[in-house]
Amino acid sequence: MLSTPRANTYISAAxxxxxxxxxxxxxNARIAAALMLPSHFAEISTRNAVDExxxxxxxxxxxxxxxxxxxxxxxxxxxxxxQRDLIQxxxxxxxxxxxxxxxxxxxWQAMFTARHDERIWHxxxxxxxxxxxxxxxxxxxxxxxxDLEVIRKLRNRIAHHEPIFARDLSDDLARMLDLVExxxxxxxxxxxxxxxxxxxxxxxx
Numbered sequence: 536m537l538s539t540p541r542a543n544t545y546i547s548a549a550x551x552x553x554x555x556x557x558x559x560x561x562x563n564a565r566i567a568a569a570l571m572l573p574s575h576f577a578e579i580s581t582r583n584a585v586d587e588x589x590x591x592x593x594x595x596x597x598x599x600x601x602x603x604x605x606x607x608x609x610x611x612x613x614x615x616x617x618q619r620d621l622i623q624x625x626x627x628x629x630x631x632x633x634x635x636x637x638x639x640x641x642x643w644q645a646m647f648t649a650r651h652d653e654r655i656w657h658x659x660x661x662x663x664x665x666x667x668x669x670x671x672x673x674x675x676x677x678x679x680x681x682d683l684e685v686i687r688k689l690r691n692r693i694a695h696h697e698p699i700f701a702r703d704l705s706d707d708l709a710r711m712l713d714l715v716e717x718x719x720x721x722x723x724x725x726x727x728x729x730x731x732x733x734x735x736x737x738x739x740x
Contacts, residue, residue: 558740569732573711580718647680664717
């Protein structure tokens with residue numbers, strides 16, 4: 536069923552033991568699936584915070600606000616372009632809620648840069664993420680951006696069914712749960728009750 540290059544990744548990690556390699560492959564698939572639940576809540580809670588922050592500055596129809604559009608970077612070439620993503624998404628959708636749901640995770644991550652500090656973050660981020668353990672607005676904004684970068688890269692690997700067993704998955708899970716916790720302790724407790732990744736992590740073959 537598996538291609539030779541794909542199988543060899545696991546066989547090599549298992550020291551040549553094919554049975555152990557297939558057990559590792561199955562575990563990799565299980566932990567990948569389990570991590571999607573906390574990833575889901577980390578993204579939803581963060582993007583809703585960003586939506587709230589942008590709305591406070593640019594109004595409830597912010598996806599169509601030209602001033603906000605111009606505040607976004609628009610790099611040339613094939614790298615991710617937040618301004619283009621917004622324009623293309625709003626052309627397909629009729630409401631802000633639909634735009635929020637369809638924008639890429641990269642869009643929300645791109646909002647956590649210094650270019651938005653004065654307009655959006657300095658006066659809002661500590662209230663939007665109240666469980667900050669004494670961080671400054673700048674420190675918190677950087678932490679959220681860094682955590683989203685880790686989660687985005689992990690999700691991309693999961694989406695393409697790539698090996699993730701060599702990652703520090705305990706750290707990945709902690710970052711997801713911490714992002715939810717920053718926004719809402721009650722939601723973080725709920726996610727911890729539901730998630731199975733922490734248990735599966737202990738079952739690695």
